[in-house]
Structures are given as structure tokens and as C-alpha cells.
Amino acid sequence: MDIQSATWTEVRDAETNLAMVPIGSTEQHGPHAALGTDTLNAETVAETAADRLDDPVAVSPAVSVGVAEEHRQFSGTLWTSESTFRSYVRDIVESLAFHGFDRVVLVNGHGGNVAALREVAGTITRHDDAYAVPFTWFEAVGEDAPPMGHGGALETSLLQHANPDAVREDRLDDAAAEGTRRWGNWKGKVNLAFDSAEFTENGVVGDPREASADLGEDLLDAASEALVDLLETVAEHDTERPPRK
Amino acid sequence: MDIQSATWTEVRDAETNLAMVPIGSTEQHGPHAALGTDTLNAETVAETAADRLDDPVAVSPAVSVGVAEEHRQFSGTLWTSESTFRSYVRDIVESLAFHGFDRVVLVNGHGGNVAALREVAGTITRHDDAYAVPFTWFEAVGEDAPPMGHGGALETSLLQHANPDAVREDRLDDAAAEGTRRWGNWKGKVNLAFDSAEFTENGVVGDPREASADLGEDLLDAASEALVDLLETVAEHDTERPPRK
Amino acid sequence: MDIQSATWTEVRDAETNLAMVPIGSTEQHGPHAALGTDTLNAETVAETAADRLDDPVAVSPAVSVGVAEEHRQFSGTLWTSESTFRSYVRDIVESLAFHGFDRVVLVNGHGGNVAALREVAGTITRHDDAYAVPFTWFEAVGEDAPPMGHGGALETSLLQHANPDAVREDRLDDAAAEGTRRWGNWKGKVNLAFDSAEFTENGVVGDPREASADLGEDLLDAASEALVDLLETVAEHDTERPPRK
Amino acid sequence: MDIQSATWTEVRDAETNLAMVPIGSTEQHGPHAALGTDTLNAETVAETAADRLDDPVAVSPAVSVGVAEEHRQFSGTLWTSESTFRSYVRDIVESLAFHGFDRVVLVNGHGGNVAALREVAGTITRHDDAYAVPFTWFEAVGEDAPPMGHGGALETSLLQHANPDAVREDRLDDAAAEGTRRWGNWKGKVNLAFDSAEFTENGVVGDPREASADLGEDLLDAASEALVDLLETVAEHDTERPPRK
């Protein structure tokens, strides 16, 4: 159930305590993919899982500006501080819980949000009236999928399948040619870079030429199945905090 | 230029310092109108004005959860604290300004956001690197329009014109019958109520039976023209703070 | 009962749960009216209403620095951030409520405080142990009163009646001559200005030559009667939050 | 120059960079002295010093609610959190400095404010555009004065001299009889108490029977002279931060 499209009476009548909050970002994804890539992909996965799940699940509007300051040197990238981001997500989850949707999956489309979401999910679960857990779709596409990158094969494929207008097909070669192959600037296990412009000329990491709508369909299938499994697990999960030792 | 749909290279190439941030809310709008009404209407007005403006203007994704705690007794209403809301809007405007879009109109669709937006626009204009000003579409539809209400003729008409799926036509009579005619619970000029459930049974204020798609088209015309005028004015406005007396 | 003038034993013995917090500002009011105009006027109205009310009501000391950054270009204007202002008012109301004065009217003398007071009253009423509501005296003087302005006929008249030393009578002509007639710099319904120095040379909006002590007496009568009515209503008001729909 | 009583044009014409902020508290002072004692006394000392100083000095309105939670068990005591208190004082000093009054003495009448004022003065001096220093009047009355206490001889005397209405003369015996003689509940040098109700029945510490208007006059003389000396020193003080070693 998409909350934005429903009326309050329809939400009132929905019998579920499950909710999803799609969480994206507005940030550069190379010369070929739209700035809204992460939001579009998070929405796609959340909607597909909502459709496939037997039980109803409330889906909030997407959070479309997230933790993306690392891409600020690229035009159009929007961001909020991590602190504001966590507060915004926490407030949304608390209002979902106020209506009884107190088991919430944060459906995430952006690597830069992962740590902040894990932190805020912990704060919510330990201190508020809800249980929340983040799910990042591209972590759930299986071992055989291409590497994640940024604006690479994974993200581009899902766009090609579900939001083809968001891909400039004629720029894929350029995107690949001037992109880089690995995220970050590493010394051992330490990433020395704090801005993606330190290691990629055009914002791309990976090879979007390997993308295809067919691959996108497979990825969506894998991610949404994993999300359905997670939702079913969360619905039954014992969310009581454990006793002290 | 819709930032989410554009690539960073396209945003880079846009020659403008104007931007709009559509700002809505996810909150009850009676049994007949979608919870996303305010966001949909803000987006409609912003997009129409962007189309009509001769010059390019960057349009950020909408802020779809706002200041709506007053509607919390109605299922599905989502809200953030005023403080978080201001921080979220401020961060978005600051990142727009980082890219040179430093004259920003906050295109608002929700009465409950008005005070918070005026405050944050003042903070931005006086202390950050941008000039920001809020525009609330239903304040700009002229003297002859029906009264604003909540889920009433104005909002419903604009939905019927631009997002007809968001209206449950078969519930308009019920919506009107159980709604109220005036916002608030007043003693003189003071509103004693802090929750809309104190004065409306079904969330409606006004009479949505007076709504029509034709009226919606007229409203959109008026509001988007006013917004175009505002954008043209803001583009030329002297945004220097005045000298001390 | 003026809390500052009373001893704690006298406050302990007062049988009421009503309180008022006078809230003003220290800000320019033209060349003819004192910077403390808003505080003086708020105190005058609160004290008069306290005298007229049959039942006792606790009156806290005035908050004399408020939301006034918009007047900063004029010497002597003092201000606090909106956030600090709200915290300061909230803390005062919470300590009043701690002693059982948990129905509180915020008696306000400054337009710039209105939005912040409504927000903090909502926060207090929804989340703390008190019910609070703002009352702005010049909104309660009836339809026939002159327009509000700033340092205009309304504010000057009340000073002339209750605090004549705060008016420089010999500067009224100058005040009017160099003042302006309308608050703000408007494009349609949008105020483009964030500093009053953008639209008034000497800080005046309105015509203080139309002021008189007699008019001030009438205004005080109207405002204090409205405030007495409000206090009586608040004393009986059902302050429970409404049930969920 | 009392800022509240002056017009902005008069403040503009004042040739000084000195300012004072009187800072009090609204808190129990025994059964015999008004809750506003600390504010009244701070104002008295500041006004007297302003009169005696050869040069002009801007005097802001008093901060009349301060750090007084330790007196909360006594009716009528108002307080703000230390954090809000510091923000409120800092904002006032920053707005004074905005107008050029950037050497500011915080004239304090309440022991509970001392630590918070020293902290905020340090923050202002090191990080803002002003130099600020706190002055607590009863620390400046000389070695021969009675001990400070709370509602004792010192505070009561100054009220008797400058604000006799604030003293209930007929309750002095009771005040002394049920009061205590020493502030706090001590184990060695550590005060175990965090609420004054832990060690005083009626809120009094000291013996207000030893108070007199004559003593009050002497105390005012001593404190205001010390404050004049301080203002003259601050006017000439090198407020540059020292170089690094």
C-alpha cells in the first residue's frame, strides 16, 4: 500500500504492522545515468516487493536526498548532513509506528547511506517504539552479479529495466572510458579519499556497458525476493530486547 | 530542469542560478483525497511554472514529509519535527547553492509548513550563501477562488485536473457531509486547537463537492503564472542585505 | 499575581492553574517609540487582564528579547535565534507547570514572535505537561482599529496611554514622514524582504500621528477584555488530546 | 543608557562600545523576599553604575529567568536549562556586538548563574566578536559585609534600600527562625545537595533580621563602585587573544 496514493481511511483499514521507507539519494551517477538513480531504484525494489508480498505493507514516500556530500564536486548532487538525515528518517519511522506500523524496513539504494541507516535503525530499535532494519538492494543480488561500482552495470541495468528514460544510452561508451574501476583511493585497507572526485573523472566506477535491461530484470527479481523474505522474517521476528546477562 | 531526471553533466551545462524545491506533506486529506495531496500539488505547480518560464530553472526532488503533527490522529499521516524539517530544507538549499543555484523558491503545498519555511528562508538568506523565499500555491490563486480549507474545493480541484487518481470521486458526498467548514477551534482570534481531530470528524475542512477539474486547471493557471512572475522577479532581485542605519 | 513581586509562600497559596507569560521584543520602533515597545505593551495588556479577571492568574516576568533579527540594521535591536527563543519560552512554561500552573497563555506584543510561539505552544501542548496558547494583543483590538504597521498608530497609542515616557512626541511628524505605509516588499503574496531596512527608512510602518492616549485606552480595553475571555475559556477548556480516528 | 527606554536613533548616537546585561533569576527567596529579588538587585546595581560612570554605557533589558532548578521544590521558582540560558545570553551579547557594543559586562544577581556565565563569557570572548566578563554584585561588597546566604542580610538589605515593596517586613522573624545558616549539605568540601530543599525548610540561608536599608545603601555603594571600576577597566582592556607560545 503506497501511503501517498492512499487516503487515511484506506490506511486505517489496512491490517498490517509492516512498513517500508524507500531511501535514495540525488547525486551524480556519471554522464549517462540520472541524478535520481538511487531513489528510483530503491522505489522500484520496494514497490516490487510490496506487490509480491502476500500480506499488505505500508510504503512511505521515498527520502530522496541523503548522505551524498562525497559527490559534491559533481553538479546537481544534493545532500544533507548525516545528522539531519538520521533525524528525518527517525521522525518518519516514529510517525509510522504511531499508527501501528512498528516493524519497518528501510529500503536503501545508496551506499553512502548504509552506515547512517544502521545507526538510526539501532537508535529506533533500542529507544523508540518501533523495530527498524535497513536493507540495501544491491547487497542482495547474489554472488554472480557484477560488482557494485557507481553508475556501473548494476545500477544502470536496474534503470534500463524499470526506468529506461533515466539512462542516456548514447553516453555509455564515454561513461566507461573516462570512469574508473574501483571505488576509492586506497592505502592498504584504508580509503584516503573523502570526495569521489579524487578518484573518478566523470563520476563512474565500474563499466555501464555491461548493463542491460535483462540483467536489470534479474537483479530486481533477486533483490525483491530477498526483500520479501526479509519482510516475512521481520513480521515474525521477536523484537523484544534481550535480558541482561 | 528536473534534477532527478537529469545527469550531472546536464545540470552542469544549465545556465541559470534559479532553483525550486517543491515541498509537500504526507497527511490525511479526508476520506476522498490521497495522503500525498500536498506533495502532488506542489510538484504540479512547480513543474508547470518550470515549463512556462523562458529561462531554465533547476527543480529538486520534492520534500514529501513535512510539518504535519497536527494531523497525527488520522492514520497514515507522517511528520517530522519542525526543527528537523528546517534542517532538511536548509541542507538541500545549501547544496543547490554550492552548485550555483543560489536563488531558490520553496514551492509549498501545505499550510502547516508556511511558518517553518519562512523561518528557514530567513536563516538561509541572512546567514548562508543563498537567497530563498517560500511560495505557497494556494495563496496565489486570486480573490475569486474558493476558500482554502483542507481537502476542500481548492486542493481537490487541482488533484482532479493533474492527478485524478488521487481523488475518490465516490466519497465526495461523505467527505462533505462529515467535514467541517472552518479550520480550527477559535476563541476570538486564537485557535485553541493543536490537533485537527479536535474540530473535524473526517479530516475535511471545506466542501470538496465544489471541486472540479476545470476549476483545477484555472487554479493551476493562476498559481503557476504567479510563480513564473515570482521566479522572474527573484532572478533580478537585489539580494544584498541592506546597510545598517 | 505577579510572580516576581510575590514570595514563594504567596505563590504556593494562590489557588489557580492559570498563568500568563508576557512576551515582547527589544527592537527598533522608529525614531519616536522606545525599543522596549513590544515588551511594555505585552506587560500592560497582561497586567490589565490579570486585574480584571475574577480568578487569580500567575504572571511570569516578561521575555524581553525575542525574534527580531529582521530589524538588526537598526541600532539597539536585540534578538535571539528562533530556536533559543522557543527553548527559553518552553523552559519557563515547563517550570510554571511544575508548580501546577499548567494552562498558560503566552501574551505576545510582537509580530515577529507569532510563528515561533505557535510552534512552541504546539510542542508544549502535545509533548509536555501543560497546555499553552499564544495571544497577540493587536490581533484582538477589533475591526475598527487602525492597521497594525510597526511603530504606527496602534503601538504608539497604547504606549501613550500606559507608558507615555516611551514616546517622543516631538518626533511623530518625522516618524510619519520618513516611514512607509506597508510592511514588506511584495511580489504577489510573497514578501521578498527579510530585513525591515529593505522597505522602511526609519523603521516606521504606518502613521503614528494618528495615535492618541485615548485610542490607546480603547485598544487596551478591547485587548484586555479579549484576553480575559480567553483566560476564562482556557480555564475550562478540555485540554486532553483527541482520540485517534 | 537603558536600551529599552531609548529609541534606535538615540542608541545609534551613543558613543560607546560598553554594554551591561543585568542577569537575575525568578526563584524563592524565603517567605519574606520577592521571587524577583535577584533580578531587582542586578538591575539596581547596573543602573546605579551606569549613572555613576562618566561615559555612556548601553544597558540591555534584564534576563529574569536563569539557572535556578535547585530551588524547584519552592513554588513560583522558574528556571531554564543551563544550555538554554547560555544560548539566550550569548545571542543577546552577539546582537549588542553587532551594533558595536562589543565590551560587555554581565551584571549578575544570582549565585546559581555564576558558572554558566563564566562559561558563556569564555565562549563569547574566544569565538564571537565581543569581549564579555561576568560581575556578580555580592562578590564585590567588601570583606566587612555579612555572609551572602540566600534571602539573607545582603540581598534583603539591598531590596530594603532600593525596592522596599519586595520585602515582607513582618515575616523577617519567621524567615530567620526556620531558615538555616549555611548553604548546602557538606561532606568535607563536597556539597551533597542538588536541591535547596534538602537543607532549608523555608528557603532562607542566613539571617535577614540583620538586614537594613542603610546597610543596603552601603552595599549598593560598594558594588556599584566596583562595577564602575570594572567598566572603566574593560573599556581600556586589551581584548586581543594572546599569541601562541
Next chain:
Amino acid sequence: MDIQSATWTEVRDAETNLAMVPIGSTEQHGPHAALGTDTLNAETVAETAADRLDDPVAVSPAVSVGVAEEHRQFSGTLWTSESTFRSYVRDIVESLAFHGFDRVVLVNGHGGNVAALREVAGTITRHDDAYAVPFTWFEAVGEDAPPMGHGGALETSLLQHANPDAVREDRLDDAAAEGTRRWGNWKGKVNLAFDSAEFTENGVVGDPREASADLGEDLLDAASEALVDLLETVAEHDTERPPRK
């Protein structure tokens, strides 16, 4: 019981509700004493008292960076804002209380921490689930001890006794020669200085040549006995907040 050295099972088995948090600073102490002086001394006193106390007491790791911005002009001085410092201490005490150690003595070695610790102890005692009280060792060494100073006889002696490596004996003469004898830059009772570099050339206040390991032993004896007395008192103290008057 030193928490850091114990396992969680050992802490679980300890039968006590008493805890200590040693609190120091990393700041200049003249050319002869280590920057860690305050932390080392606080740890010494806390450990000695823990040994001497008949009952067990949990000792947390030391907070080694505190309120020391006043020494910033001297190399190596580290500091945190007062606000962060209070939050850090409060969080530690709250986690101690979570495990049942809800009577906590903050064992302090630095004058600059005193006010912040008193404030946070009040906040904890009034609003959290613990009773906390600060103890500053050099306030508890008796009337006959040398004056406190900074890097003077007191602090140096305790180092010489318990941490002799932290003293450069060959620089004591220089330390005394270029040091000063009184803390601060005073006008009457007001300290005009906010940086120690305003009144001491080398950071020393007092005369470290008067220090000795023997004196250090005596000081430790006095301070740790006073702390043992305090712990025994706190263990029995009625920590209920008093009833309202």
C-alpha cells in the same frame, strides 16, 4: 575494581552500587610537568581510595581530555567543548547506572572541569537514574597544604610521589623563575583573563620548587582519605529528591 582490567563476569559478580569516574585533562603544566598531570593525579587518588575502601567500588577508565581551552596557546593542550565534555561524562555515568552502579563520584584532577562537572552532576541527579557528585582532589588536602596554582607545588608533589617520570626535575628552577604566583588577571573579584597565556609566560602558577615526593605522599593520604569518607557517605546517602514545599 578497575573496570577496564576486569572481565564482564567479574563486574557482574561485584556487589556494590558505588562507582568512580576519574576525570583529568591533557593540558600544559609548565616546562617541568607532563601534559597528562591532571589525569595521572586523578587516577592516583581514585585508585588509592578504591584500595583503602572496605567495600568494592567500580572504577571506570579516566576521561583524559576535558575543559582546557584556556590553555590552548600552549602546545599540546587538548580540549573539548564544555557541552561535549558534559555529554561524554553523562553518557558514561548513565551506562554505569544501567549496570546498577548508580552512586557515582566524579574524581576530578582539573580546576577547569569543576563547574562543568557540578552542572552535569546536577543534571544526572535530577533527571537520570543515578546520583552523581564531583570530588576535586586538591580541594581536599587540608588547610596546611600549599596553594593550588597550576603546575605548582601541589600537583608536582603528587606526581613526584606517584608518577615521578612525569616531572622534569632539572627544569624546576626555570619553571618557577618564569612562572607567576597568582592565577588570573584580576580587577577586584573579576578575572579579566580567559586564556592562561594572558598571565603566565611558561604556564606555571605557583612554585614547583616547593614540591617533594614526601609532600606528595601526604597529599595523597589526605585526598584519598577524604575520598574514602565521601564514598562511604554516598553509599548511605538518601538520594531521593526532596518533596515540594
Next chain:
Amino acid sequence: MDIQSATWTEVRDAETNLAMVPIGSTEQHGPHAALGTDTLNAETVAETAADRLDDPVAVSPAVSVGVAEEHRQFSGTLWTSESTFRSYVRDIVESLAFHGFDRVVLVNGHGGNVAALREVAGTITRHDDAYAVPFTWFEAVGEDAPPMGHGGALETSLLQHANPDAVREDRLDDAAAEGTRRWGNWKGKVNLAFDSAEFTENGVVGDPREASADLGEDLLDAASEALVDLLETVAEHDTERPPRK
């Protein structure tokens, strides 16, 4: 150069802009390893690297309470909120940078700190006057090392080598027997647990019976070499933020 052990004059004379901040935690590490394990190990690695580095490097005192609320059900675990933790680390780094040590490696011993440290390092690098980067020692011990776990072979070995008193050798069998083998409670790639007590009986993850002092020596060798390499790299690193695209 250990800042705590040095005098300010010695720090002043050190010719380097490199610093390290050891960052640990006080949290359960099973029945066999001390609660201070993470702090001890972080200090060991930082000190060893400081010794091996040809150039001097300033080493601050360790932050010994970190992000550890997930272990709160186990006695003795201390924690601070993530927000306070970041502020505390940021303040320390800012004061290091104030003295010219503006290339800072945060030497971390606790997995729960990793995300918060990456966030605060980004904030510092982008917005303050320093470059900061986190280094987590157990990520740098090579492919052949045992898996990390918690209180497992890695951490126990380093303790056995450098702080043997922190290990209770006679409880290793019990520690292994009642411990678990994998961190978390997983559904696909999502960890459903927010408290370690949800998946480990005695706090152990991994097998501490595989630990040895010899292995600890090898681990220390690997980690400290990696840290020396990182320090040398950071010393030469171009810390300018990249230009906008």
C-alpha cells in the same frame, strides 16, 4: 611522542604535523578478556607504530569509551551515544590541528566505532582545518589471520602478547564452549540483531583457544607495519579537496 607524557615545551619542539588518536572501547569481551581490550590493543598498535616510524608523530591519550551500546546487556560495558562520540573525537582532532598536527590517523580497536569514525573523519576533512582518516588495526593483519570475531583469536592473541594480565587463561575453554562462531543474526545480508546478547551467550564470537602470544606478536607486526605505511602516506598525501567538475 606520547602527548600525555611530554611537557608542552617538548611538544612545541617536535617537528611534525602527524598525529594519532588511539580509540578503543570499554565493553565485554567474553569471560576471559578484559573490558578494556579494545583500548589496550589500539594503544599497543599506535605505540608500536610510533616507535617504528622514522619521523616523530604526536600520540594523544586514548578515547576509552566508544560506540558500544550493542553490548549493554553485559555488565561493565560503557558507552556513549554515537553523536557524543563523534563530537568528542572531533574536538580532540581540532585541538591537535590547532597546534599544527593537522594530519591525523584515528587508530581504532573496535568494530562498533568504524562507521562513526569514517563519518567524523569526513566531517573533519571537509569542514575543519585538518585531514583525518581512521585505521582499524584488525583490518590490517593480512589474509592469513584468523577471522575477527569478538574476544576471539585475534584480540586475545594481541592481549597475550602485549597485555597478558588482561587475559584469564583458565577461562579460554569456557569462553569457546559457550561462545558463538558468527557475529550477528542474519537474514540474507541483513543483520536482524542490535544487541550482541541476541546471538552470543557469553559475549564471545570466535574461538579464543586458537589465540597465542606468538600469533599476537605477528599480528602486531603486521598491523603496526601497515600503520607505519599509512602514516608515511598521510604525511605526503595531497589533502586539498578536489576542484569541482
